[in-house]
Amino acid sequence: MTLLSRYLWATAGLSGFVVVWWLATVMTDLPAYLLPSPGAALAEIWEPSYNWGTHIWATTQEIFGGYVLAVVIGVGLAVLFSWLPALNAALMPLLVVLNMVPKVAMAPLFIVWLGFGIVPNMVIAFTICFFPILLTTYRGLLEVEPDLINLVKSLKANRWQIFLKIQLPGSLPYLFSGMKVAAVLAVAGAIVGEFIASQKGLGYFLLAQQNALNTSAMMMALAFITLIGVALYGLVLGLEYLVVTRKGIGK
Template identity: 35%
Template sequence: MANAFAEISRPFRLHVWRGAERIVPPASLLIVLLVTWQFSSDWFDVPKYLLPAPTDFMGRFVADWRVIGYHALATGYVVVIGFIIATLIAIPLGLAIASYPSLRRNLMPVIVFFEIIPKTITAPLFVVWLGFGFPPRIILTVVMTFFPILLNSIAGFTSINPRLHLITKSMGASPWQSFRFIRLPAAMPYIFTGMKIGMVYAVAGCITAEFIGANEGLAAMILQASDYMDLQLMFSGIIATAMLGALLTGILLGLEKWLMPWRSDQ
């Protein structure tokens, strides 16, 4: 009976162990950094108005969680919407470019030209054209997220050996079946790589747009706090931004694992 229970619980214990292997090292490093920061502030007597200790701004993070949560939701809404729009455009376009060489020759130079333009300098233009609010932030998030997803989608859809198409066709597979069971699964690791990079850019793009012109969002909260030299609230906003990015990236990693259960390295 004990042996049977051990065999049944073995997959669960293995899953927990693998999860601990991923979480414990970065969490331990973060704790060490925070403890070092805390004791360094006390030892060197750093003024709180210049560099607050972790206990200072973390206490403010807890005390003002409603305000911080409101602005975090505003930022998260823009990041998610912009990321989804960029993904829905980039993946089909990547498939089309990978499938038709003429499309690649005609479109890629134009796409690369627009990608070379620094995105931060376009943020004021979007504010002028679209005004304050969500539209300019969403557009800038889409623009910054689009390119890495597109490039990785193209790389993924072109990574298949062309002989596989001939093999599946000779076995009577339809074009949709070849795409569904061969081409798409092979391209998904590349696509998710681009999406993980794009998520980082999405958060950065949204924060950049909020700095240019926004009345709500974490960057807007940080700017308002800077007007009053409230460094504790500013650091709380920075921590909230990092937590938001980590949360959205974690959701993306979970989606990747769910859609690609055959990947043994996850």
């Protein structure tokens, strides 16, 4: 299936969902506060009192900031763990245990330590999407043929050359697998943080409109959250195509 046909099928699926949503509002007697029409939800964009730009920008910063932080620290630790087995043996069990702690339970602590605002929500997004990147990258760095490593060592290659020429290219498919999973988790992490304590952001906006039973505005906020997540995921797919697929790495 070509890239164009995939986009066409995805567009058709999305259009079908909107049509079914619209038909459900037309053919049923559900009140608008339970299921508003797509047009009613779309009309909420033009409501100036909602300050959509402020909320969208805050949530975007939290999602992208937490995600970039997770990629940088996750990949960095994975490289260190692959080079220093003793460090891996000391820290990996601790990281596994910390990953078992529900992130929602940690959110109040982050707020106490870091206060209200974008930073604690960014940290929550980071904690949720960090571990998949660390694990997949670490595994990718280890999934190298020993014979190939021995061959380049026999050619007097140093550790840095082995990493750049052999380990890093071989780990890229694993890294991007983790990055795609983390892209979804980063969105959830940022919204969880906004649910618990925040003064702006789409999650905060959702809770405010829930109290007013303004379902159409809530649906529009969900659409914006989805678009931010899709944008992040699309960037990861584009980067994967440039550095992995087009160069034939992993094939």
